[in-house]
Amino acid sequence: MKKKIIQSTTAHFENNFQNSPEHIFLSPGRINIIGEHVDYNDGFVLPAAINKYICFAVSQNHNSECVLIAKDLNETYRFDLKDEIKPVNIMWVNYILGVVHQLKEKGADLKGFNVVFSSNIPMGAGLSSSAALECGIGYALNKIFDLHLSKKEIALIGQKSEHTFVGVNCGIMDQFASVFGKKNKVIKLDCTSLEYEYHKADFNNYSLLLLDSNVKHTLLTSGYNDRRNEVEQGLEIIKEKFPEVATFRDCNEKMLSDLKETLGDLLYKRCNFVVKEIQRVQAAVTALENSNFVQLGQLMSETHHGLSQEYEVSCDEIDFMVNAVQNEKSVLGSRMMGGGFGGCSINLVEKGSENDLIEKIAKQYKTAFGIELKAYKVKVSKGTTKYKK
Template structure:
């Protein structure tokens, strides 16, 4: 058994339900580059990381669904697995939504028990919700012998979030949790769902996340506005060019040609997305060449675009990126996720990690009077059964 958390969850399960569970781990994720490209049919470059959710799951031979959130010390029970609907218990909905998706695909879900907990920091943009969904989807696929492909499990998890949690997420988070590979990042084409692995040498660079500790209230309303601005750009482009299904199909030359029609704001939003897709491609070529400095340069470019053209950064994130630039041993840094708070992701030489954390923390505290929370992560395999 790999962790004390897994042992605690196994013990909790046995104490509550009196039999041996299957143990499953589902990782959170980081996205190295490719932000706000997913809903524009573009490229993302996520990796599964060693902050993860751990599950003990078993079929209980009854009609009941019994769920326990080990961390929260909370318990949820549904009398009949055949009658699943969204509940008032927020955390339970992520799990119920997954079971409901199996039913919608014609797979009867019998009564089951689940105890779960995790080390994915909440609110840090590492997709704790996707990890929760994917872990249970994997376990049910195992028990029900449904033999569903991993991409189908990712869809189940994504639709669970849409229907039971009310979050219209793309597929990247669930994809990364399921398809992650130790020592590799995976480039997903969000249009075709084709994907390709690239080597990432965690001996040469560590992934360090700096949590701004803020979440500005703008985040969700501005996210929807950005989606609309991108759609507006696509509809203008479609009037002039054949074959534009999304911003993925657009070039900078085309944007320049219709710039006056787009207007300044929509032009900048679209330009960011077109350039960000190009940065993902360049960044992957840097990984093949073992050029971490080149990769880092694309990360800085990504942050500048998010700050100036897409306008989803904030003072806290900008200060963290500037502080990273000035710190020793840093290859690259940028904001990660939807924006207006959350984390920056930083690639740091292993022997400089402590110095990096010290110097960036000092700047952050001086500027905002806030203690900086940091997480060091390493890249791991996707969802799987935990070895005994």
């Protein structure tokens, strides 16, 4: 799969520029094992890079013009480094321009370059193809122009590019996972301080299977903003009663239960999910370190129940997929992954059972919703890297 995308991207570069690319880079998508909607609540997340990539074929061209070719879209965009870099009305171009703009602002000595990129990260499935694009171009330019940026700086440049040129106020998890990923390792990331540690994620006789609902409900942005407001309100009430609480990390279920009446049903549910999810991430790290996959699966399923019933960011299609696998002996755990209201479920399943499971659930899903289910088998892989031929 990796070789195929490298070959096709390289061939496309050669056809367009009548020359072989000087460098090939691979930038991965990501999954999040557990820790949903806690990145903006002072919690921890547990992401990992996966073996789905954007491949970049790049060469310097020794003038100030930059040529960007999106192979999959069959689109080309040109700009000159001497001109002011500002957002345009082509979305994929903005992810790259945002990175170039920041590098210029930092005083980086950039020269013109030609790039062809192609992706096998499924679009719209919540696997962070946008972070892979930002971080991949940042990583590539850092290498070819010898900019001496750290991995952390590349991740932050990717995030800021999305904020400023794309207009999406994303957290740091996606970019961090894409750049810092390691094979068979998850990253326990503190989204507030950016402190991180690696933990083993060798799933032995189990594998990770993503089931893509193929739906994206329009509630994502409004629902996300509403949840942020609700948990902020809840935290203010908790702080009034318990001055020792600075963030949800300092909070426990007993405090919430004492304040249940004051918080009201809605805010109580939202805050209860956050407090328990922060605890579940810690428990999941222990389960992974001990290769206790049954425990990890249970935690994932508990997270889904919380996302669906307490945080209320799931949807009928995702709930159906998660419920459909609950009684399958080959499945240890299943949950919605990402912001919600559509996207993928992540499933921890016995190796060898994937194809039968996909066939069975796809059939049930088609009957229930009339929608084709997509499925992706993924492995935990290394982060953005230069491919050595």
